[in-house]
Amino acid sequence: MIPVSRLLPAGLAALGIALFVSSCEKAAPYLDQVKKALDRETEEEQAARKPIAPEDIPPPPAPVKMEPVINKEARVSILGYHDFTEGTSTNDMILNIEDFRRQMQAIRDAKLPVISMRQFLDWKQGKSDIPAECVMITIDDGWKATHTLALGVLKDFGYPFTVFLYKNYINIGGRSLTHEEVREIAQGGGTISSHSVSHQNLSRRGGRGDAAYDAWLREEFIESMRFLEETYGDTGAVVKTFAYPFGIYNDRALEIAREAGYEACFTVNGKKTGWEEKDMEIGRYVVHGTTLANFDPALDFGGGAVTTGGRKLLAEQKSEDGATQGPLVTVKPEANAVIGNRLPLVEVDLSKLTGVDPASIVLRISGFGRVAHQFDAASGRLTYQIPQRLRVETCAVQLSFRHSGSKENELIGWTFQIDPLADYLSSEATAPGKNDPLPAGSTEEAALAPPAATPAL
Ligand SMILES: [Zn+2]
Incomplete structure (x- = not known):
C-alpha cells in the first residue's frame, strides 16, 4: 500500500492544481480587462498616427504679447553743427574747433551718452532701447572742416555722428568734401x-505749378538719396534720413519725404525729442558759433547737469517771506527789448553776486564771438561797447563766469532786437561810428561777419 506520507504530497498537488484552475477561472475576466486596456491603448496610438482633420485642430493659444523693450520716456537732445574754424568765429554757422572740443567734453562730463542715427531710429521704431537721456550729433552741408577739424575731435571721444550732405556740394573743389573725405567720415563713425x-x-x-513743384520736391528728396546710396552705399554708412535746408518745410514736402521712404527728417527747432515726436519733423539745437547759444539748453535735461542759474539770475527772486525782489543780475539792453541803436553799450551788473572770479568772465555777442569786455571788480559792472553797427535783427549775448573756487560755469544768456528802422533813427546814435557808411556789397552774410578789425579775442 502506498504510504500516507507519499499520498499526501500527491493529494496536495491535486488540490493545488484544482485551486489553480479554479483561480484561473476567476482571473479570466481580469485578464480580459487587461487585454482590452492594452488594445485600447493601441487604438489610441493608432489614432494619434492618423492625420488630423483640420476641424479637429484646437485653436492656437493667444500669442503672448511681446511689448517692445523700449523706454518711451527717453529723450534725445540732437545737436546741429555746420562749419568749423581754428580761428575766432565771427559767423554763427562756424564754430571754433576748441569750442567744439569743449562741448564734446561737456557732454562727457554730464555723463550723457551719444547715440548714432541708427540707434535713434531703432528706438523711434520700437526695435531697441536707448539711454533715458542722451545726445545725437549732426553736421550739415559738407564743409571740408567736417573732415579736417571735427572728425578728429569726434574720433577722440568715440562719438557717432551724422553728416547731412547735399548733392550739389560734394566733391566740387574749394571747401567742399571730396568723395575720399566722405568715405573717411563714414569709416570714422559718421552716418x-x-x-x-x-x-x-x-x-x-519759385513760380512752379503744382505738378512742377511736386516733381522738383521729388528730385530733391529722391535723387539726393539715390546719389548718396550709389556713391557711398558700399560703406554701409548711408541711412535714409533728411535734414531740411534751413530747417524749412511745408505740408507738401512732408508728404513727399514720407512717400520717398525717409525714416526721419530733421528741422532746426531746438527741443528734446521724445518717442511720440513726429518722424518727419524732428527738432535739433543748432549751436551758434559766435555765442555758443543753444548748446547749454541742449544739454540741460532738467537736472541742472551742466549749467546753472542763467535764467534764475535774470529773473525776479522770491525771498523766504514771499516778498519779491529784483533779479540778482541786471542787463542792458534788457532781455527782449527792441532798441533803435545799432551801437548799443552792453552792460551787466554783477554787483549782487559775491565771489565772481573776474578772470573767468567770458562775454560773447552775435556776430562778434568772444569780445574784450571791461569789468570793474569794485562796482561789479561789466561793459562792452558794440564797435560796429549790428546788422542782425536779433542780437544774442552770452556771459559765463565762475565763482572763485568753483569749477562750475554760471551762464547768463539773453537776446534783444534791433528795430529794422534803426539806421534811420539817427537821434538814437550815442556811440562813435554810427554814421559810417555801409560797406559796399553789404549783405545778410556780411552782417554775420564783421570786418576783421573787430577787437575779438
Ligand atoms: Zn544746410
Whole structure:
C-alpha cells in the first residue's frame, strides 16, 4: 500500500492544481480587462498616427504679447553743427574747433551718452532701447572742416555722428568734401544722410505749378538719396534720413519725404525729442558759433547737469517771506527789448553776486564771438561797447563766469532786437561810428561777419 506520507504530497498537488484552475477561472475576466486596456491603448496610438482633420485642430493659444523693450520716456537732445574754424568765429554757422572740443567734453562730463542715427531710429521704431537721456550729433552741408577739424575731435571721444550732405556740394573743389573725405567720415563713425540736391528752401515754389513743384520736391528728396546710396552705399554708412535746408518745410514736402521712404527728417527747432515726436519733423539745437547759444539748453535735461542759474539770475527772486525782489543780475539792453541803436553799450551788473572770479568772465555777442569786455571788480559792472553797427535783427549775448573756487560755469544768456528802422533813427546814435557808411556789397552774410578789425579775442 502506498504510504500516507507519499499520498499526501500527491493529494496536495491535486488540490493545488484544482485551486489553480479554479483561480484561473476567476482571473479570466481580469485578464480580459487587461487585454482590452492594452488594445485600447493601441487604438489610441493608432489614432494619434492618423492625420488630423483640420476641424479637429484646437485653436492656437493667444500669442503672448511681446511689448517692445523700449523706454518711451527717453529723450534725445540732437545737436546741429555746420562749419568749423581754428580761428575766432565771427559767423554763427562756424564754430571754433576748441569750442567744439569743449562741448564734446561737456557732454562727457554730464555723463550723457551719444547715440548714432541708427540707434535713434531703432528706438523711434520700437526695435531697441536707448539711454533715458542722451545726445545725437549732426553736421550739415559738407564743409571740408567736417573732415579736417571735427572728425578728429569726434574720433577722440568715440562719438557717432551724422553728416547731412547735399548733392550739389560734394566733391566740387574749394571747401567742399571730396568723395575720399566722405568715405573717411563714414569709416570714422559718421552716418551719411541727405540734405537735398540743391540746398534751396523747399517751401519756395519759385513760380512752379503744382505738378512742377511736386516733381522738383521729388528730385530733391529722391535723387539726393539715390546719389548718396550709389556713391557711398558700399560703406554701409548711408541711412535714409533728411535734414531740411534751413530747417524749412511745408505740408507738401512732408508728404513727399514720407512717400520717398525717409525714416526721419530733421528741422532746426531746438527741443528734446521724445518717442511720440513726429518722424518727419524732428527738432535739433543748432549751436551758434559766435555765442555758443543753444548748446547749454541742449544739454540741460532738467537736472541742472551742466549749467546753472542763467535764467534764475535774470529773473525776479522770491525771498523766504514771499516778498519779491529784483533779479540778482541786471542787463542792458534788457532781455527782449527792441532798441533803435545799432551801437548799443552792453552792460551787466554783477554787483549782487559775491565771489565772481573776474578772470573767468567770458562775454560773447552775435556776430562778434568772444569780445574784450571791461569789468570793474569794485562796482561789479561789466561793459562792452558794440564797435560796429549790428546788422542782425536779433542780437544774442552770452556771459559765463565762475565763482572763485568753483569749477562750475554760471551762464547768463539773453537776446534783444534791433528795430529794422534803426539806421534811420539817427537821434538814437550815442556811440562813435554810427554814421559810417555801409560797406559796399553789404549783405545778410556780411552782417554775420564783421570786418576783421573787430577787437575779438
Ligand atoms: Zn544746410
